[in-house]
Amino acid sequence: MxxxxxxxxxxxxxxxxxxxxxxxxxxxxxxxxxxxxxxxxxxxxxxxxxxxxxxxxxxxxxxxxxxxxxxxxxxxxxxxxxxxxxxxxxxxxxxxxxxxxxxxxxxxxxxxxxxxxxxxxxxxxxxxxxxxxxxxxxxxxxxxxxxxxxxxxxxxxxxxxxxxxxxxxxxxxxxxxxxxxxxxxxxxxxxxxxxxxxxxxxxxxxxxxxxxxxxxxxxxxxxxxxxxxxxxxxxxxxxxxxxxxxxxxxxxxxxxxxxxxxxxxxxxxxxxxxxxxxxxxxxxxxxxxxxxxxxxQYNPSPLFFNKVETDKLKNSEYAADYQSLEQKHIASVQNQQVAVNGLAKAMDEGHEEEVKRWQASLKESDETQKSLKKDAVALIKKNNPTADTSDVNYVFLRFVxxxxxxxxxxxxxxxxxxxxxxxxxxxxxxxxxxxxxxxxxxxxxxxxxxxxxxxxxxxxxxxxxxxxxxxxxxxSKLGSMIEAVNILGSLFYGVILGIFLVAFYFKSIGGKATFWGSVVAEIGVVLCWWFDLTAFLWLNVIGCLLVIGFARIAQSFVNRSSAA
Known part of the structure; x- marks a missing residue:
C-alpha cells in the first residue's frame, strides 16, 4: 500500500x-x-x-x-x-x-x-x-x-x-x-x-x-x-x-x-x-x-486468491507442478475471454442459439478453473498442511x-x-x-x-x-467465514429461542421441564449437525421445536409425579 x-x-x-x-x-x-x-x-x-x-x-x-x-x-x-x-x-x-x-x-x-x-x-x-x-x-x-x-x-x-x-x-x-x-x-x-x-x-x-x-x-x-x-x-x-x-x-x-x-x-x-x-x-x-x-471474465484472474500461500508454493518443491497448473489456468482464462466477448455480442444481436453456445462455453471454462483450483489446493495442502485452503475470504481483498x-x-x-x-x-x-x-x-x-x-x-x-x-x-480452519459464523450460531440459537418461546407462550410449562427439554434438544441439534442430516439453517427450526416438544413431554411427567 x-x-x-x-x-x-x-x-x-x-x-x-x-x-x-x-x-x-x-x-x-x-x-x-x-x-x-x-x-x-x-x-x-x-x-x-x-x-x-x-x-x-x-x-x-x-x-x-x-x-x-x-x-x-x-x-x-x-x-x-x-x-x-x-x-x-x-x-x-x-x-x-x-x-x-x-x-x-x-x-x-x-x-x-x-x-x-x-x-x-x-x-x-x-x-x-x-x-x-x-x-x-x-x-x-x-x-x-x-x-x-x-x-x-x-x-x-x-x-x-x-x-x-x-x-x-x-x-x-x-x-x-x-x-x-x-x-x-x-x-x-x-x-x-x-x-x-x-x-x-x-x-x-x-x-x-x-x-x-x-x-x-x-x-x-x-x-x-x-x-x-x-x-x-x-x-x-x-x-x-x-x-x-x-x-x-x-x-x-x-x-x-x-x-x-x-x-x-x-x-x-x-x-x-x-x-x-x-x-x-x-x-x-x-x-x-x-x-x-x-x-x-474480461481480465486475468489468479488461480488461487490467497497470495501468501501461492508465494510459498512457488518457492517449494512443488513449484513446477504449480507452474503447470497456472499455464493451464491462463489457457482457460483466454478461452473464457473469447467466450464472454462472444456471449456479449450474441446478446446484443439477439442470436439465441449463439447465446446458448457461448453460455455453454463460458460454463465449461468456469468448471475447468474450479477443477484447476482444486488441484492447486491439493498442492498447497502438501506444501503446508496448516494452510488456509479456502480463498473465498481473499477474493475481494485481492481485487482491492x-x-x-x-x-x-x-x-x-x-x-x-x-x-x-x-x-x-x-x-x-x-x-x-x-x-x-x-x-x-x-x-x-x-x-x-x-x-x-x-x-x-x-x-x-x-x-x-x-x-x-x-x-x-x-x-483459519473453517473455510468461508460468513458461513462458519452462521453455522456456529445455528448450533445454539434455535435452542435459546425455544426456551424464550416457552417462557412467553407456554405458561403451563415450568422450569424443571424446560431445563431438561432444552438440554435434550441441544444434544439433538449437535447430532443433526454432526451427522450432516440437514442444511445448517434448518437447525434453528429443529432446535426451537425440539425444546418446545421435549419441554411439554417433560412437563407431563412432572405433572404425573406431582399427582402421585
Missing part, C-alpha cells in the same frame, strides 16, 4: 477510537456502561443493530460468496423483516417493562436459576467463539499485506477495540456504530462503481448484469424446496426467521443494542428500520462480489489491492476494519454484561456497590477480549 492508503487507514481507525472515547467521557454508573442509560434515539438503535451484525466477515467473505456462488446467499436474510415484527410486538415491551440489563434475567423470573444459567452458558459459548471469528477476519488483511505473524495480528485487532469498549461501554459503542455505518455505506457504493468503471469501455452496468446472469451468478431466489440446500427461499424465510428471531431476540449482543432506546417506541422503530435496510445492504455487498466476477487506485485501497480496508470493530465491541460488551449481571452479581457478589460492578464489567470485558483473541488463532 502507498503512504496515502496508510494515512487513510490509520486516520480512519484513529478517528473511530478517539471519537468513541470522547463521546463516553464523564461520570458513569452500571446503567450507563451496559445500556447507555436507555437514552438513545431510534436511528442510533437501528445503526447500532446493523453494525453489530455487519462484521468484517460481511465485507470480506460476502463479496467472495457472491463471486463464487452468486446472489443466492441473500435469501438467508428474507426472514429478517418478519423477525423484527415479532420482536417489536413481543420481546421489546417485555424487556423494557422489566427494566433488565440482559435478556436472561427474565428467565429466572419466569422459570428458575437453572434455566437462566443454562441459557447464559449457551450464549457465552456461542458468542465467545463467533467473536473469535470476527477478530480473525480482518486479521487476514494485515497478515496478507504485510506478512505479519497471524498471532500478533489477531492480538492487535482484538486489543484495538478494547480501548474504547473498556473505557466507554455501550454509549461509546453506539456512537461509533453510527460513524462506522456511514463510512461503510459510502465506501461499498464507491467500490461497486469502481468495479463497473474498470470493465471494458463498451460494457456498462446492465451489460455486466446480463453476463453475470448467463454465468449463473444472479440466482437470487430459488423456490425449490430442499432441506439439504443451504440457500433457498424456504430455508431463508423459515430457517432464517428462526435464526434471526433468536439472534436479535435472545443474543445479548443485539438485545443490549435496542435496550439502549429511550422508549419502547424508539426501540421498535430502530428494529423495524433494520429489517427494511439490511436486505438491500446485503444485496449490494453480494452484488459487488458478482461484479468482481464479471470483471475477471491489485486493481483499485491509491487512496481507495486504504478506505476499503478501513471499512473492513471499522465493521469488525463495531461487531467485536458489541460482542465484548454483551459478554461482559452477561457475565457480571447473570453470573457475578447473581452468584458471587449480590450486594456490592455500583462502582464495584462497573469495575467488574471493565475487567470482564478485558477477560473476554483475551479469550476471543485466543479463539481467533484457530479460525
Amino acid at each position: 502507498s503512504l496515502i492508503d496508510w494515512t487513510v487507514l490509520v486516520g480512519t481507525l484513529a478517528f473511530i477510537v478517539i471519537y468513541g472515547v470522547y463521546r463516553s467521557r464523564g461520570k458513569q454508573n452500571m446503567d450507563d456502561y451496559l445500556i447507555a442509560g436507555q437514552s438513545l434515539p431510534w436511528y442510533h438503535v437501528c445503526f447500532s443493530v446493523m453494525a453489530t451484525q455487519a462484521s468484517a466477515i460481511t465485507f470480506l467473505s460476502a463479496p467472495g460468496q457472491g463471486f463464487a456462488d452468486g446472489m443466492r446467499f441473500v435469501q438467508f436474510y428474507f426472514g429478517l423483516p418478519l423477525a423484527m415484527v415479532v420482536l417489536s410486538i413481543t420481546f421489546v415491551p417485555i424487556f423494557h417493562r422489566l427494566k433488565v440489563f440482559t435478556a436472561y434475567e427474565y428467565l429466572e423470573t419466569r422459570f428458575d436459576a437453572r434455566v437462566r444459567m443454562f441459557t447464559v452458558a449457551l450464549f457465552l459459548l456461542s458468542r465467545g467463539l463467533s467473536t473469535g471469528l470476527s477478530i480473525y477476519a480482518p486479521s487476514i488483511i494485515l497478515a496478507t499485506i504485510l506478512g505479519w505473524d497471524l498471532t500478533w495480528t489477531n492480538i492487535f485487532m482484538g486489543s484495538l477495540v478494547l480501548i474504547y469498549t473498556v473505557s466507554g461501554g455501550t454509549k461509546a459503542i453506539s456512537h461509533t456504530h453510527l460513524q462506522q455505518m456511514i463510512i461503510v455505506t459510502v465506501a461499498m457504493c464507491v467500490a461497486g462503481y469502481m468495479v463497473v468503471h474498470l470493465l471494458p469501455a463498451d460494457v456498462g452496468f446492465v451489460d455486466a448484469l446480463k453476463i453475470a446472469g448467463k454465468a449463473g451468478r444472479l440466482n437470487t431466489i430459488d423456490f425449490h424446496f430442499d432441506p439439504n440446500s443451504r440457500y433457498n427461499i424456504w430455508s431463508g424465510l423459515i430457517g432464517g426467521f428462526f435464526l434471526q428471531l433468536s439472534y436479535f431476540g435472545t443474543d445479548q449482543s443485539q438485545v443490549g443494542r435496542y435496550l439502549t432506546g429511550e422508549s419502547i417506541g424508539q426501540s421498535r422503530l430502530g428494529l423495524m428500520m433494520n429489517g427494511l435496510l439490511k436486505i438491500p445492504m446485503q444485496f449490494l455487498i453480494l452484488l459487488v462480489g458478482v461484479l468482481v466476477f464479471v470483471y475477471y 489491492l491489485d486493481r483499485l487506485p491509491i487512496g481507495l485501497i486504504g478506505l476499503l480496508i478501513a471499512v473492513i476494519f471499522s465493521a469488525s470493530m463495531g461487531s467485536i465491541a458489541a460482542a465484548y460488551n454483551s459478554l461482559a454484561s452477561t457475565t457480571v449481571v447473570d453470573i457475578y452479581k447473581r452468584m458471587v457478589r449480590k450486594d456490592a456497590s455500583e462502582s464495584h460492578y462497573l469495575m467488574a464489567s471493565r475487567l470482564s470485558t478485558i477477560g473476554w477480549g483475551i479469550f476471543c483473541i485466543i479463539v481467533a488463532q484457530y479460525a
Whole structure:
C-alpha cells in the first residue's frame, strides 16, 4: 500500500477510537456502561443493530460468496423483516417493562436459576467463539499485506477495540456504530462503481448484469424446496426467521443494542428500520462480489486468491507442478475471454442459439478453473498442511489491492476494519454484561456497590477480549467465514429461542421441564449437525421445536409425579 492508503487507514481507525472515547467521557454508573442509560434515539438503535451484525466477515467473505456462488446467499436474510415484527410486538415491551440489563434475567423470573444459567452458558459459548471469528477476519488483511505473524495480528485487532469498549461501554459503542455505518455505506457504493468503471469501455452496468446472469451468478431466489440446500427461499424465510428471531431476540449482543432506546417506541422503530435496510445492504455487498466476477471474465484472474500461500508454493518443491497448473489456468482464462466477448455480442444481436453456445462455453471454462483450483489446493495442502485452503475470504481483498487506485485501497480496508470493530465491541460488551449481571452479581457478589460492578464489567470485558483473541488463532480452519459464523450460531440459537418461546407462550410449562427439554434438544441439534442430516439453517427450526416438544413431554411427567 502507498503512504496515502496508510494515512487513510490509520486516520480512519484513529478517528473511530478517539471519537468513541470522547463521546463516553464523564461520570458513569452500571446503567450507563451496559445500556447507555436507555437514552438513545431510534436511528442510533437501528445503526447500532446493523453494525453489530455487519462484521468484517460481511465485507470480506460476502463479496467472495457472491463471486463464487452468486446472489443466492441473500435469501438467508428474507426472514429478517418478519423477525423484527415479532420482536417489536413481543420481546421489546417485555424487556423494557422489566427494566433488565440482559435478556436472561427474565428467565429466572419466569422459570428458575437453572434455566437462566443454562441459557447464559449457551450464549457465552456461542458468542465467545463467533467473536473469535470476527477478530480473525480482518486479521487476514494485515497478515496478507504485510506478512505479519497471524498471532500478533489477531492480538492487535482484538486489543484495538478494547480501548474504547473498556473505557466507554455501550454509549461509546453506539456512537461509533453510527460513524462506522456511514463510512461503510459510502465506501461499498464507491467500490461497486469502481468495479463497473474498470470493465471494458463498451460494457456498462446492465451489460455486466446480463453476463453475470448467463454465468449463473444472479440466482437470487430459488423456490425449490430442499432441506439439504443451504440457500433457498424456504430455508431463508423459515430457517432464517428462526435464526434471526433468536439472534436479535435472545443474543445479548443485539438485545443490549435496542435496550439502549429511550422508549419502547424508539426501540421498535430502530428494529423495524433494520429489517427494511439490511436486505438491500446485503444485496449490494453480494452484488459487488458478482461484479468482481464479471470483471475477471474480461481480465486475468489468479488461480488461487490467497497470495501468501501461492508465494510459498512457488518457492517449494512443488513449484513446477504449480507452474503447470497456472499455464493451464491462463489457457482457460483466454478461452473464457473469447467466450464472454462472444456471449456479449450474441446478446446484443439477439442470436439465441449463439447465446446458448457461448453460455455453454463460458460454463465449461468456469468448471475447468474450479477443477484447476482444486488441484492447486491439493498442492498447497502438501506444501503446508496448516494452510488456509479456502480463498473465498481473499477474493475481494485481492481485487482491492491489485486493481483499485491509491487512496481507495486504504478506505476499503478501513471499512473492513471499522465493521469488525463495531461487531467485536458489541460482542465484548454483551459478554461482559452477561457475565457480571447473570453470573457475578447473581452468584458471587449480590450486594456490592455500583462502582464495584462497573469495575467488574471493565475487567470482564478485558477477560473476554483475551479469550476471543485466543479463539481467533484457530479460525483459519473453517473455510468461508460468513458461513462458519452462521453455522456456529445455528448450533445454539434455535435452542435459546425455544426456551424464550416457552417462557412467553407456554405458561403451563415450568422450569424443571424446560431445563431438561432444552438440554435434550441441544444434544439433538449437535447430532443433526454432526451427522450432516440437514442444511445448517434448518437447525434453528429443529432446535426451537425440539425444546418446545421435549419441554411439554417433560412437563407431563412432572405433572404425573406431582399427582402421585
